[in-house]
Structures are given as structure tokens and as C-alpha cells.
Amino acid sequence: MSDVTIRCRKDGPLIVTGDVTLTDQEGTVYDISKHENVALCRCGATNKRPFCDGTHRKTGWAASDTVLQNDRNEAPG
Numbered sequence: 001m002s003d004v005t006i007r008c009r010k011d012g013p014l015i016v017t018g019d020v021t022l023t024d025q026e027g028t029v030y031d032i033s034k035h036e037n038v039a040l041c042r043c044g045a046t047n048k049r050p051f052c053d054g055t056h057r058k059t060g061w062a063a064s065d066t067v068l069q070n071d072r073n074e075a076p077g
């Protein structure tokens, strides 16, 4: 079992907790070692990509996706 947890916040970011390596598209590593967890934007409106900067609250963004009870333990694909 992984020591990494990714939690979807209601109408907010993905909270990643655990020992992870985060890189940009060029492979450059973000230093997140000082943080117990990180919040990754999923609304697309942040000014600090890939991190959430709270802009989702100002825009009133709402996640339209939820996990159906029957699909909770199965990844798509």
C-alpha cells in the first residue's frame, strides 16, 4: 500500500500527502520537502501553477465530477 494520499477537496484542489516527487513538464523538480502536504489546482485558475492559490474561491468554481458509489474502488480505463 502506498504512503501517498490524494484527496479531492469539495470544489477545491487536490491535496497530496506523502513522500512524492513533483516535476514540471521539463522534469524540473519542485522542492516540496518542507511541506507535509501540497494543494494542486484542479480548477485551472491559479496564478501559481501547479499549486492552488485559493483563486477557486473567488471564481466560485464547482467540481462537476463525483465518484459514483459503485465505482469507488475502480479506476477508469
Ligand code: FES
Pocket (backbone or CB within 6 Å): 012, 013, 014, 040, 041, 042, 043, 044, 045, 046, 051, 052, 053, 054, 055, 056, 057
Ligand atoms: S483549485 Fe484552487 S486555485 Fe484552482
